[in-house]
Amino acid sequence: MGGDADGNALLSRRRQYDESDVRVRPGKGSRPRTKDRPAHLDAVEGMVVSVDRGRWGVVLGGDPHRPIVAMRARELGRTPIVVGDRVGVVGDLSGRPDTLARIVRVHDRETVLRRTADDTDPFERIVVANAQRLLIVVALADPPPRTGLVERALVAAYAGGLSPVLCLTKSDLADPDEFTAQFTDLDLPVMLVGRDDDLTELTELITDSVTALIGHSGVGKSTLVNRLVPDADRATGEVSGVGKGRHTSTQSVALPLPGGGWVVDTPGIRSFGLAHISAEDVVAAFSDLSAAVEDCPRGCTHLGPPADPECALDGLDGKSQRRAHAVRGLLAALTENEAW
Numbered sequence: 592m593g594g595d596a597d598g599n600a601l602l603s604r605r606r607q608y609d610e611s612d613v614r615v616r617p618g619k620g621s622r623p624r625t626k627d628r629p630a631h632l633d634a635v636e637g638m639v640v641s642v643d644r645g646r647w648g649v650v651l652g653g654d655p656h657r658p659i660v661a662m663r664a665r666e667l668g669r670t671p672i673v674v675g676d677r678v679g680v681v682g683d684l685s686g687r688p689d690t691l692a693r694i695v696r697v698h699d700r701e702t703v704l705r706r707t708a709d710d711t712d713p714f715e716r717i718v719v720a721n722a723q724r725l726l727i728v729v730a731l732a733d734p735p736p737r738t739g740l741v742e743r744a745l746v747a748a749y750a751g752g753l754s755p756v757l758c759l760t761k762s763d764l765a766d767p768d769e770f771t772a773q774f775t776d777l778d779l780p781v782m783l784v785g786r787d788d789d790l791t792e793l794t795e796l797i798t799d800s801v802t803a804l805i806g807h808s809g810v811g812k813s814t815l816v817n818r819l820v821p822d823a824d825r826a827t828g829e830v831s832g833v834g835k836g837r838h839t840s841t842q843s844v845a846l847p848l849p850g851g852g853w854v855v856d857t858p859g860i861r862s863f864g865l866a867h868i869s870a871e872d873v874v875a876a877f878s879d880l881s882a883a884v885e886d887c888p889r890g891c892t893h894l895g896p897p898a899d900p901e902c903a904l905d906g907l908d909g910k911s912q913r914r915a916h917a918v919r920g921l922l923a924a925l926t927e928n929e930a931w
């Protein structure tokens with residue numbers, strides 16, 4: 592269904608589901624009322640793999656071999672639709688050149704990697720939806736690793752429900768131990784993923800899931816993506832054009848892994864403001880800590896004395912105590928802003 596480019600069929604489908612069927616309140620900025628939205632029972636499920644100026648690249652059924660280009664149905668208003676979103680699409684689903692389907696539904700997100708331009712920017716942006724993991728790509732040298740950036744990425748990952756993995760490139764240039772020691776108490780998986788390192792372990796970890804990659808320019812992220820997704824450059828061109836014939840290198844793009852699953856490259860992220868994140872969001876990522884903070888007084892920010900003299904995190908011991916200390920270190924990053 593939907594693959595029928597026949598004009599009449601298309602027209603009748605349009606008639607049936609066109610946004611003009613939706614009763615809207617008159618006046619500027621009017622939005623359809625939820626109860627008046629068409630049900631779109633025939634919508635086909637897909638995943639957003641690219642976004643470019645009002646056009647979304649979607650793969651039907653999550654199958655990289657069934658790409659289409661879609662617009663956002665008017666009834667969705669300005670609902671953000673981002674890479675990784677699971678959507679319902681109707682209309683021309685043939686995927687033929689110059690065809691355009693419509694996204695009529697955006698499903699609830701399981702995870703969100705969010706950022707703001709800086710810590711005071713009230714507008715949060717979702718970098719990628721529904722990614723299970725975040726690979727934080729850091730070079731061990733050239734450029735030297737910066738703890739602050741990793742901390743900020745960790746905060747964003749924990750708060751958004753993604754499992755972070757620290758991926759270290761340029762392992763031929765420096766020893767990782769000193770840098771990684773800072774993160775021991777977080778139980779953060781660390782992998783050496785330099786040019787000459789074996790990627791089997793990483794590949795096994797990420798196959799069949801959706802994994803976002805983030806990293807500062809020059810760390811070797813492209814080198815890594817190209818090893819994970821042979822032909823990544825071509826794939827990027829194919830999915831990021833989304834029908835407009837132009838590649839914008841500043842947008843996130845999902846690339847299919849050969850063994851199944853997706854990596855989402857996130858180029859052009861220059862800042863990683865965390866304005867929208869609370870201590871509670873980060874603590875929630877650790878089961879031992881989130882259980883403990885149930886005993887905190889109301890309004891506790893979990894930073895410990897002097898701000899929070901009765902924080903329950905101070906009553907922990909052993910491994911949880913060390914973890915609480917490490918998480919508080921991350922929370923301190925919330926109060927600073929550093930360009931990514």
Ligand SMILES: Nc1nc2c(ncn2[C@@H]2O[C@H](COP(=O)(O)OP(=O)(O)OP(=O)(O)O)[C@@H](O)[C@H]2O)c(=O)[nH]1
Pocket residue numbers: 760761762763764784785786787806807808809810811812813814815
């Ligand atoms: N010594 C060493 N150099 C590497 C390694 N991986 C990548 N490089 C080099 O580091 C430079 C940057 O690599 P890219 O893969 O282009 O880095 P990137 O992070 O994608 O950077 P942008 O393209 O600027 O976003 C290149 O000159 C690579 O050859 C590595 O494991 N060891």
Ligand SMILES: [Zn+2]
Pocket residue numbers: 884887888891892893894899901902903904
């Ligand atoms: Zn507390």
